[in-house]
Structure formats: C-alpha cells, structure tokens
Amino acid sequence: MLTDFLSPIIGDWPVALRWGAIGGIIFALIAARYFLAAGAGFGISTLLGKIAPWRKLQNRDFSRQQITREIAYSMLSTLIFVAVVGLIIVMTSAGWTQLYTDPYAYGLVWLILQVPAVLLIQDFYFYWMHRIVHQPAFYNRVHKTHHLSTNPSPFSAFAFHPFEAVLEIAIFLVLVFIIPLHAIALITAGLLSLVYNVYGHLGYEVMPRFLANSPIGYWLNKSAYHNQHHRTYRYNYGLYTVIWDRLYGTLHPKADQLYDQATQKPETEPVIFSHGKSISPATRPDS
Numbered sequence: 001m002l003t004d005f006l007s008p009i010i011g012d013w014p015v016a017l018r019w020g021a022i023g024g025i026i027f028a029l030i031a032a033r034y035f036l037a038a039g040a041g042f043g044i045s046t047l048l049g050k051i052a053p054w055r056k057l058q059n060r061d062f063s064r065q066q067i068t069r070e071i072a073y074s075m076l077s078t079l080i081f082v083a084v085v086g087l088i089i090v091m092t093s094a095g096w097t098q099l100y101t102d103p104y105a106y107g108l109v110w111l112i113l114q115v116p117a118v119l120l121i122q123d124f125y126f127y128w129m130h131r132i133v134h135q136p137a138f139y140n141r142v143h144k145t146h147h148l149s150t151n152p153s154p155f156s157a158f159a160f161h162p163f164e165a166v167l168e169i170a171i172f173l174v175l176v177f178i179i180p181l182h183a184i185a186l187i188t189a190g191l192l193s194l195v196y197n198v199y200g201h202l203g204y205e206v207m208p209r210f211l212a213n214s215p216i217g218y219w220l221n222k223s224a225y226h227n228q229h230h231r232t233y234r235y236n237y238g239l240y241t242v243i244w245d246r247l248y249g250t251l252h253p254k255a256d257q258l259y260d261q262a263t264q265k266p267e268t269e270p271v272i273f274s275h276g277k278s279i280s281p282a283t284r285p286d287s
C-alpha cells in the first residue's frame with residue numbers, strides 16, 4: 001500500500017504532515033490521470049475535427065470558458081475522491097475492508113473476474129443514481145452542474161457537483177466492505193471508469209461499426225448516446241452499457257440512428273461554412 005511504501009520517508013513526520021503528504025500524492029496521481037485521459041481525448045477530438053468531421057456529434061465547438069469550468073469542477077471532484085481514497089486507506093489499515101494485495105489470496109479466477117464484476121455492479125448503480133439525480137428534487141441542486149455543458153468536452157469527465165462526486169465514488173466505498181477486491185483491480189476499475197467517461201464526453205463518435213453492430217456492441221453505451229443525453233436532458237442514463245436503458249425503455253428512440261449517422265462517411269462532401277466548419281451534425285436526430 002501507499003502508506004507502507006512511503007513510511008521509510010515520512011514515518012517520522014507529525015501525523016498531520018504525514019496525512020497531508022499522502023493526500024497530496026493521491027491528489028497529484030488522480031489529477032495527473034485525469035489530465036492525461038481528458039487531454040488525450042481532447043487531442044483525439046481535435047484530430048477528428050480535421051480528418052473525420054462527420055463524426056462530430058454537435059455543430060458547436062467547445063468554448064474556452066466551458067473547458068475552464070469543466071476542469072475547475074473536475075478538480076473539486078478530485079478533492080472528494082482523495083478524501084474517499086484516504087478513508088479507504090485508513091479503514092483498510094484498521095482491517096475493516098476486504099481489500100487485499102496478495103494476488104493469490106482468493107485465486108486467479110476471481111482476480112481476473114473481479115474487474116468486470118465491479119464494472120457491471122457500478123453500471124447498474126450508476127444507471128439508477130443517474131435517473132434519481134434527474135428527478136426535479138435533485139436536478140437543480142446536484143446534477144445541473146454536470147449538465148451545464150450541453151455539448152460536453154472530454155474535460156467534463158469529472159465535472160460534477162461535490163455531492164454528485166460523492167455519489168459517483170460511493171459505490172467503490174461500499175464494495176470494498178462487501179467483496180474481496182485486489183487493490184490493483186480497484187485502481188483498474190477506477191481508471192476504466194475515467195476512460196469511458198472521457199469517451200462518453202468526446203464530442204465525436206469513435207466506436208468502430210463492427211463492434212457497435214456485434215452482439216456485445218448492442219449493449220455497450222456509446223459517445224453518441226451520452227452526448228444525446230447532454231443535449232436532450234433525458235434518455236440514455238447508462239455508464240458502460242445500455243442494458244438498463246434498453247430494459248427500462250429509457251434509450252432515446254433515435255439513439256441508434258444517431259450513432260449510424262455519426263459513423264457513416266457522407267457520400268457527398270458536407271456543406272462547409274466560410275469559417276470551415278461542417279454543418280452536417282446539425283441535422284442529427286435530437287428530439
């Protein structure tokens with residue numbers, strides 16, 4: 001664990017300073033991971049704007065003001081995540097959680113299966129949490145912060161109201177008590193969560209058609225769907241999958257049509273404005 005690794009260096013420090021150093025390192029790691037993933041996503045979206053403009057999901061560019069706001073809220077969320085990770089470290093040190101570090105402790109089969117298991121549980125939790133925060137009682141107080149971006153950029157991956165940041169990570173806090181999880185599996189699940197969030201807020205659709213049209217792809221959430229959620233404020237509540245959206249009838253009726261249009265290169269060249277932007281995304285189904 002991080003505390004064991006650091007103890008030769010900070011073991012003699014006063015308690016407050018020691019926890020300050022650990023918190024600072026966790027913050028730096030989570031923030032670096034966010035900037036790497038969101039920055040890569042932003043780079044991909046900029047490149048796609050030049051080489052595959054038909055993949056753009058809305059006929060608007062990300063504004064500087066929007067990106068600044070998304071980063072500011074994401075840093076606030078990072079602080080919340082640091083507090084929760086700190087709490088998990090303290091409780092694990094006290095022997096209260098089922099978090100473990102010996103890869104053989106529960107067998108290699110469980111070691112491999114636990115990441116998909118965590119992702120599926122998180123997916124179900126997120127769907128219902130997301131539907132609940134869209135209820136009038138919570139929307140204005142909590143979830144509106146994330147929806148300030150109607151055309152979200154990859155930097156909105158963590159752009160939540162602090163209370164929603166707690167809700168987002170709470171599932172991990174619960175899981176460490178009830179399921180034996182390897183520390184690396186938990187970190188991997190957190191990383192995949194960030195990567196899928198960046199994909200969902202890319203502003204462009206990049207999922208290959210062969211994957212989307214496969215039996216697995218049918219159940220996977222897509223950037224087009226989540227972008228549509230930001231534009232319409234309803235439908236498409238899923239995180240990794242649309243299992244629950246399809247099951248409960250909350251997938252947008254034109255979600256698949258939107259994906260198809262965004263991933264099909266138009267036969268004729270898209271009409272170009274004088275400032276060089278394609279207008280084809282403006283005709284995307286959105287209601």
Ligand SMILES: [Zn+2]
Pocket residue numbers: 130134143147229
């Ligand atoms: Zn929402």
Ligand SMILES: [Zn+2]
Pocket residue numbers: 146152201226230
């Ligand atoms: Zn979003």
